[in-house]
Amino acid sequence: MKKPTSPSSKSVAAALGVSVATISRVLTRPDLVNEETRERVLRGIDRLGYRPNLAARDLRRGQTSTVLVVVPVLASFFLDILRGVEQAADERDFAVLMANTRADPNREATYFDQVASQRADGIILLTGQLPPGAASSSRNLPPLVLAAEGMANSNIPTVAVDHAGGAEEAVRHLLNLGHRRIAHLAGPDSVLSAGARLSGYRKALRAARVPFDETLVHRGYFTVESGSIGMHTLLRQHRPPTAVLCANDQMAIGAIRALASVGLRVPEDFSVVGFDDGELAEVYAPPLTTVRIPRFDVGYQSMMMLADLLSQKGPIRSLTLATRLVVRGTSMAPQSR
Amino acid sequence: MKKPTSPSSKSVAAALGVSVATISRVLTRPDLVNEETRERVLRGIDRLGYRPNLAARDLRRGQTSTVLVVVPVLASFFLDILRGVEQAADERDFAVLMANTRADPNREATYFDQVASQRADGIILLTGQLPPGAASSSRNLPPLVLAAEGMANSNIPTVAVDHAGGAEEAVRHLLNLGHRRIAHLAGPDSVLSAGARLSGYRKALRAARVPFDETLVHRGYFTVESGSIGMHTLLRQHRPPTAVLCANDQMAIGAIRALASVGLRVPEDFSVVGFDDGELAEVYAPPLTTVRIPRFDVGYQSMMMLADLLSQKGPIRSLTLATRLVVRGTSMAPQSR
DNA sequence: TTGAAAGCGATACCAG
DNA sequence: CTGGTATCGCTTTCAA
Numbered sequence: 001m002k003k004p005t006s007p008s009s010k011s012v013a014a015a016l017g018v019s020v021a022t023i024s025r026v027l028t029r030p031d032l033v034n035e036e037t038r039e040r041v042l043r044g045i046d047r048l049g050y051r052p053n054l055a056a057r058d059l060r061r062g063q064t065s066t067v068l069v070v071v072p073v074l075a076s077f078f079l080d081i082l083r084g085v086e087q088a089a090d091e092r093d094f095a096v097l098m099a100n101t102r103a104d105p106n107r108e109a110t111y112f113d114q115v116a117s118q119r120a121d122g123i124i125l126l127t128g129q130l131p132p133g134a135a136s137s138s139r140n141l142p143p144l145v146l147a148a149e150g151m152a153n154s155n156i157p158t159v160a161v162d163h164a165g166g167a168e169e170a171v172r173h174l175l176n177l178g179h180r181r182i183a184h185l186a187g188p189d190s191v192l193s194a195g196a197r198l199s200g201y202r203k204a205l206r207a208a209r210v211p212f213d214e215t216l217v218h219r220g221y222f223t224v225e226s227g228s229i230g231m232h233t234l235l236r237q238h239r240p241p242t243a244v245l246c247a248n249d250q251m252a253i254g255a256i257r258a259l260a261s262v263g264l265r266v267p268e269d270f271s272v273v274g275f276d277d278g279e280l281a282e283v284y285a286p287p288l289t290t291v292r293i294p295r296f297d298v299g300y301q302s303m304m305m306l307a308d309l310l311s312q313k314g315p316i317r318s319l320t321l322a323t324r325l326v327v328r329g330t331s332m333a334p335q336s337r
Numbered sequence: 338m339k340k341p342t343s344p345s346s347k348s349v350a351a352a353l354g355v356s357v358a359t360i361s362r363v364l365t366r367p368d369l370v371n372e373e374t375r376e377r378v379l380r381g382i383d384r385l386g387y388r389p390n391l392a393a394r395d396l397r398r399g400q401t402s403t404v405l406v407v408v409p410v411l412a413s414f415f416l417d418i419l420r421g422v423e424q425a426a427d428e429r430d431f432a433v434l435m436a437n438t439r440a441d442p443n444r445e446a447t448y449f450d451q452v453a454s455q456r457a458d459g460i461i462l463l464t465g466q467l468p469p470g471a472a473s474s475s476r477n478l479p480p481l482v483l484a485a486e487g488m489a490n491s492n493i494p495t496v497a498v499d500h501a502g503g504a505e506e507a508v509r510h511l512l513n514l515g516h517r518r519i520a521h522l523a524g525p526d527s528v529l530s531a532g533a534r535l536s537g538y539r540k541a542l543r544a545a546r547v548p549f550d551e552t553l554v555h556r557g558y559f560t561v562e563s564g565s566i567g568m569h570t571l572l573r574q575h576r577p578p579t580a581v582l583c584a585n586d587q588m589a590i591g592a593i594r595a596l597a598s599v600g601l602r603v604p605e606d607f608s609v610v611g612f613d614d615g616e617l618a619e620v621y622a623p624p625l626t627t628v629r630i631p632r633f634d635v636g637y638q639s640m641m642m643l644a645d646l647l648s649q650k651g652p653i654r655s656l657t658l659a660t661r662l663v664v665r666g667t668s669m670a671p672q673s674r
Numbered sequence: 675t676t677g678a679a680a681g682c683g684a685t686a687c688c689a690g
Numbered sequence: 691c692t693g694g695t696a697t698c699g700c701t702t703t704c705a706a
Contacts, residue, residue: 006453008683019693024685034691051453055401056683058392059698066434074420076413076616083411086437095456096435097403100423116343116388118699119432224620253620260622279413283561283590285597285622345699356677361701371675393699396682455683 084299115142166323167200187247227254286329421636452479503660504537524584564591623666
C-alpha cells in the first residue's frame, strides 16, 4: 500500500539506452520518432510502468490541462451540468477541479487565485458572480466562461439559457388553458436568471393583454419552503390566482404542498408550473409541468468553449441555449367553481 | 482578458532586494524569518500580486495536495458525499478532482494512473470496484480510501455504512406495525451494499420468526423504473405482500407509482420504505419513510481519513457509520380488508 | 536570519 | 532521427 512511485524518464531512458528527449518525444510527438525506436520505447514504458510526472510537465509547459468548476452550492441542479462538463473535459483531455463557494465571495476570490497559481488553466463559473476585486480590474481576469447564470453587461464568454423565453412559453401555456389570474413565485432579486424569468412572465401577460398585477408576484429562494410560504401568501389574497409559474421545481413542489395543506388539488383546483425539469419533476406525484433546462448541454458547451478559449482558436462566440416546456400533470384548464 | 501571469518568486525577490529563498520561507515557514523582513515581503507580495506556482511547488515537494474522487455515476446520491469531501478538503487544504467512471472499468484504471502521474496524491473511491489489474497487484495501490461502498475482504481503509443494520431496522418497523408479508426490492447483485441490505432484511425476519420467502425478493437497478417493474411483479403474486422495503428511494418511488397505477393507496393499502433519505424523500407526496444514510459524513470522514493516510499519522482505522430510520408518510399498520 | 545553489522531471531548442 | 542541455519556479540544504 505504498505510493507506487513511477520511474522517471531518466531511469527509463537509461534502461532502454536512449535519451530522455526520445522518451518525451515518443509520448508527445510520436511522429518525430523512428518507428522501431518508438515501438521499443513504448514497450519499455509499459514494462517499467512509467507515467510522466504531470507536475513537471505542467511546470515546463506553463499549463495544467485542468479547469476549475465553481458552483455556488452543491445542489442537484448542478449535477447534470457537472456531468456535461466532465464529459467534454474527458474528450478534450482536461481534468476537472471542483469548487464550492457556499455563496461566500471570499471563497470565490480564492478560487480565482487557483489560476494565477497554475493549479488550473481556466474557470467555468456557475455562480453568476465575480469576486469583489475582480469586477473592477476586469482587464486581467483568468480565462473564464460563465455558464447557466450570466452577468449583466459583461463581455465574458457565456453559455446562457433562455430563461425569459422559457417563462414566457410557460405562461402562454397557462393562458391558452384559459387561466387569467396567473401568479409568479420568483427567485431572489440578486440572481439574474430569476429576473429573466420574471420578465418572460411579464412579457407573456402583456402579449395577451392581461394586466400585470404585482400582488401576484412573490420572491422566494429556490427552496421548497419558500415556495410553500409564497403560495400561502398568494392564497390569502382577496382574489387568489388560479395558476402559478414557479422559479424552479423545488418552489413548485412547495407550492403544491401548500395547496394540498388547504385542501386544494393540483391540477384540478390550481395549476402549477415549475422550472428546471430536475430529477424530481418527472417522478413527482403528480408529475410536474415544468420548463426544461438543457443542463447537460450547458456544462458540455461551457467546457468546450473554455477549451477553445484556452487554445486560442479564433474568437469565442457566446451562446444561448433554448428551454422547452414539458407539459405533465400539474396544469389544466381552470374549472369554473 | 489575457491570462494574468503572476510574477515569479525571482522577480519578486529582485524587486524587494531579497533572495528567492526568503520569499519561499515567508510563505511556508514564516517563523524562520525576521519579523521586519517578513512584513516587508508580505507587503511586496500583496502589491505585486505574487502567487506561488503550484506546479513548481508540487514538483519540488513530490506531492500535489489534491485528491481524486471517483464516482460510478454522477447521481444525486453522491452530491452530499461530495459536499462532505469538499468541506473536509477545504479544511485540510486539498483540492478535489472529480472523476466519473460511468461504470467503465477502463476509465477507472485511467484514474488510478492519475496518482502515479502526480496529478493527485490519493483517491476516494465510491465505486466499490478496483480496476482490473489493480486487484491482483494489490501491493502497490495508490493511497486509497473506500467510501460508502466497501469491498469484500480487502484491508483498504474504508468509511462504511451500516446498510444491513438500516435494513434490519426498517423491516423491524414494518413488523412492529403488524406486517407479516414483507417484500424486498433489492439492488443489483454486483453491488455489495445491496447484498448487505438484503441480509439485514433477512435477519430481521428471522429474528421475528417470519419465514423467508424468496418470491418476495426482486432485484432492481436503483432506478424508479426498476422499482416500478418489481412492484408490479410482486402484485401478481398469489398472496401479495402488504409492505415492501426498497433498496433506495428511487425504487420506492417506482413502487409507489406502480401501486397507484393499480389503484392501491400508500400507506393505507400498502406500506413502502425507501433507503438513502435523499432529496426527494422528504418532499415527496406522500413523504417517504426511509433509512437515512449520513452521506455528508461519509464524504467528510473519507477525506479526513485520506488526509491522515497521506500524512502518515499513525495507523488508519476504518469506520462504519450508523443509519437511522426516518418514519414519514408511507408506512402504517396493515388495514384488514 | 539570510543567500547561494542544487535539483525535482519533464519539454523543446539546437546540433549533429 | 536522436542526443545534449537549458529551463520552468519553487523548496531546501549548506554556509556564511
